[in-house]
């Protein structure tokens with residue numbers, strides 16, 4: 191079972207998973223040569239590397255906050271085979287394990303609206319999955335999702351966000367914003383313009399969900415940005431602005447796609463960058 195809970199100050203944070211999937215290793219590691227990335231992310235016979243989509247449940251002050259909702263589940267057989275989707279567990283089985291139903295979620299944070307992150311925003315009936323939640327999204331991201339172009343269109347599936355918009359459940363924010371006392375979203379541009387991450391501060395402890403600024407722990411070297419990133423140099427700058435802060439604060443980092451490790455910390459290394467050190471069980 192994937193789910194693991196940790197305490198961050200007054201909050202309880204649980205890493206859930208919506209299953210495994212696979213993406214082209216070259217696209218995941220941009221200009222990094224295969225001989226280097228294949229050591230940390232061994233590819234399959236189709237050159238794909240294993241990933242997960244790991245939503246976080248943050249329980250704070252009696253509220254349930256879900257960061258990411260899951261991988262889109264209505265793409266059909268061909269789509270699921272292309273992505274090697276393997277739902278060994280789901281966001282719903284993870285919530286149930288904590289005694290929660292979708293109606294118990296008070297806040298959804300959409301780091302961005304790509305289908306591998308917000309795929310379970312809506313259900314098979316086309317309606318919002320979390321009817322009692324406000325869905326927090328950046329204005330820039332909602333605009334870009336509603337106005338896709340040839341380079342980003344494949345990442346957006348309108349049925350995962352248009353019904354949320356029509357139901358009036360989006361809470362659209364611009365820039366840094368407090369979601370609950372101690373819990374904020376911060377812009378992390380680079381993967382796209384409107385991506386946001388999540389920062390939880392409680393009792394002197396810090397937890398960060400960096401969205402696709404740091405998709406997995408294998409991506410921790412500064413220049414290991416993805417071919418998928420629309421603005422790779424911006425991504426590099428955002429990393430250089432935030433990684434040192436997160437390391438200095440001793441923040442627990444919960445990446446959205448690591449296939450094995452739910453929680454880690456960034457530790458400075460001798461090369462001027464950072465290593466990811468898994469949080470001990």
Ligand SMILES: [Zn+2]
Pocket residue numbers: 304306307402405446447
């Ligand atoms: Zn992603």
